[in-house]
Amino acid sequence: MGTVQRQHLTASPWGRSPSLPVRLASSWLTNALLLGLVAAALDDVRVDDGWALLAAAAVFGVLNTVLKPILRFATLPLAILTLGIAWFFVSLLMLAITNWLVSGFTIHGFWTFVWATVVIWAVNVVLDLIGLRGLRRTAAR
Numbered sequence: 001m002g003t004v005q006r007q008h009l010t011a012s013p014w015g016r017s018p019s020l021p022v023r024l025a026s027s028w029l030t031n032a033l034l035l036g037l038v039a040a041a042l043d044d045v046r047v048d049d050g051w052a053l054l055a056a057a058a059v060f061g062v063l064n065t066v067l068k069p070i071l072r073f074a075t076l077p078l079a080i081l082t083l084g085i086a087w088f089f090v091s092l093l094m095l096a097i098t099n100w101l102v103s104g105f106t107i108h109g110f111w112t113f114v115w116a117t118v119v120i121w122a123v124n125v126v127l128d129l130i131g132l133r134g135l136r137r138t139a140a141r
Contacts, residue, residue: 031064032057034123035105038116044108045116052104060098068094092117 018026035056039045047053071090072079078086092113099107107113 027061028054028057030127031061034120035060037123038119041119042107042112042115044112046106046108048104052102056098056102056105059101060094063094063097067097088117088121091121095120 017023032053036047036053039047039053047056068090071093072087075086075090095107095113095116099105099113107116
């Protein structure tokens with residue numbers, strides 16, 4: 001008798017789950033669009049050129065994939081005490097580190113960081129509602 005092999009597929013609204021390179025490219029472009037939207041919406045956010053925007057998107061994506069989950073775990077007790085507000089500041093920190101690491105991408109002022117984080121959160125909520133969450137796993141919340 002032959003063996004039956006089962007293949008586990010992650011279903012998305014479009015059928016099969018996109019490949020890793022497609023998901024990474026989608027995440028990178030989504031982050032670039034998010035950061036570009038933030039720069040267009042807020043006067044104190046500056047992006048020198050497209051390369052700076054792409055670099056910021058790459059750094060932002062890596063930070064959200066690697067560092068943010070570690071910080072969220074480390075701040076879990078504080079997040080419980082503050083009803084999740086602490087995690088807002090973890091997201092804000094990801095923008096601050098991106099600002100610090102990427103020349104050509106600049107955010108001026110604490111309140112600009114706060115509003116930029118709110119804009120990114122709001123866009124992510126919309127993306128979740130229309131079902132694009134699976135394509136953009138590393139974008140900020």
